[in-house]
Amino acid sequence: MQRNRQHITVVGGGFAGLTAALTAAEAGTKVTLHEAHDTLGGRARTADGPYRTNEGPHALYNGGPHWTWLKQRGLLGPLAPLPPLEAARFRFHRDGALRRTPPLGFLRHTLRTAEQAPVDLDFLTWATRVAGPRAARDAAAYSGVALYHHDPGSLSARFVQERLHRAAALPPEAHYIRGGWGELIDRMAARAWDLGVRIETSSRLDALPLADGPVIVATSLAAAARLLGDPGLTWESGRTVLFDLALRRRTGDPFVISDLDAPGWIERFSAQDPSLASAGEQLIQAQLPIGPDRSKADGVAHAERLLDLGFPGWRDRTVWRREAVSNGRTGAVDRPGTTWRDRPAIDRGDGVYLVGDQVAAPGVLSEVSFTSAVEAVSLALRATRLDLKRA
Structure with missing residues (x-):
């Protein structure tokens, strides 16, 4: 032609x-x-106001090639910085309870960069050899924030390792577009x-x-x-329940809940950008990966269990909510x-x-x-x- x-x-x-x-x-x-x-x-x-939601949690990683490209063209625009007090409200869900600090073994493994993971081995097997079974499970669950997949441990070790390092980098690579x-x-x-x-x-x-x-x-x-x-x-891509929630504001609500018992992530996006919600309210977006045999109700129930632990009285404070399933729309995942x-x-x-x-x-x-x-x-x-x- x-x-x-x-x-x-x-x-x-x-x-x-x-x-x-x-x-x-x-x-x-x-x-x-x-x-x-x-x-x-x-x-x-x-979405148009009053709750300016994206299709699932969205962040822009400053370690990526598009960051410089957008910045050079004046397209990056104003970012929404996270106040230090909010950054301290990061919570980890482990063994059924919320914790203020990640497990020590998880931190050691997350920040380990000397050994490049193999392509042809699944992440859980490789990470278990490197850091032990519990730290490997923690790391696999945490990587779900950048994978939207219900079983990150079953994916290529190299694939998951790259995303784990980017998601857990210090200082954080993730930034948020204001508005x-x-x-x-x-x-x-x-x-x-x-x-x-x-x-x-x-x-x-x-x-x-x-x-x-x-x-x-x-x-x-x-x-x-x-x-x-x-x-x-x-x-192959992920299958994820997207759960959006607007709550009346309450002092002390966490900024993030990262579930280390099973992949899941809840983030209060209005913590860094109050313009995303109405005055006196806060916008929460969550992603709860589900397997092929699970329903939207399973993902919603997962979110509600985490909300019960981290956001006291959230049901009475709810002014708006939305639930959806994102199927095959969360990027590629690479098998071993x-x-x-x-x-x-x-x-x-x-x-x-x-x-x-x-x-x-x-x-x-x-x-x-x-x-x-x-x-x-x-x-x-x-x-x-x-x-x-x-x-």
């Missing part, structure tokens, strides 16, 4: 799609972006408009555009499989013997490129979307130069 190499089409207006559109436009290429919904953002959308990730999306969209990107919302494509330059597909993997007619575009290189390739041939958080690109969480988007544009432009030389 002969394509017009002076134009790139991006399908999907989430973080990956906007990254690809900006990267291509900065290189001087004409870009058209199609978004099926009436608003941009994908899983990076932030929610929707603010970042708005800045990226404005930048795209300024660069001449044609953005078409409510524009659902059922087939690839013909003879109109390279196409970058920045949708979910399931949607990409349908669009490309390729059922082989699959990779696999790495990011084994995921669906970015270059699909015939000028078609695939980007997102489940494709063959390195990084943690949204970093995979960013890295794959930049790589896809680089491959498309490289192909353009080769075609021009042949012409």
Whole structure:
């Protein structure tokens, strides 16, 4: 198929799609972006007030490649710093009780960087050899904050180790966009408009555009499989209950509860950004991974048990709540013997490129979307130069 190499089409207006559109436009290429919904953002959308929720807990890691890229372009925007007093309200759930400090063995293992974990062994087996069975279970459960998976110990040791080190880094790598990730999306969209990107919302494509330059597909993997007619575009992801809650404020509520008995994470996002909730209220977002044989009710019950321990009287203080199941929408997870290189390739041939958080690109969480988007544009432009030389 002969394509017009002076134009790139991006399908999907989430973080990956906007990254690809900006990267291509900065290189001087004409870009058209199609978004099926009436608003941009994908899983990076932030709900309108009064409770400005993301689709699950969202953080931006400053150790990732997109941090510098966003900062250089003035897109990072104001961050929401965590007050020191709130940072001290980090709680660990272990053996059925809340604790103020993590287990010593867990800390030793988390901060251990001398030994790189193997790819072909599961994390729990490897970590048990390194730190003992209890510390290994603690570390596996804690890593769930960056995995959204019900059994992190069963995944590739190398895969989990990288995310564990990033999630437990000191000083913390995780930072928060003031006003929610929707603010970042708005800045990226404005930048795209300024660069001449044609953005078409409510524009659902059922087939690839013909003879109109390279196409970058920045949708979910399931949607990409349908669009490309390729059922082989699959990779394992997590299954997680997302639980959002607005409570009347109470002094002494914890900032975070990290469950070390089973993967689960509850965070009071209004602790660092009060604008996310109404005056006198606080916004809590939680993610509780569930296995294939578990229901949404199981995840909600898990959250409620943790809330009972950490947020006294939370039921009477509740002014709003929302529950959902996120299935296959939390990024790739790599089983033993696999790495990011084994995921669906970015270059699909015939000028078609695939980007997102489940494709063959390195990084943690949204970093995979960013890295794959930049790589896809680089491959498309490289192909353009080769075609021009042949012409």
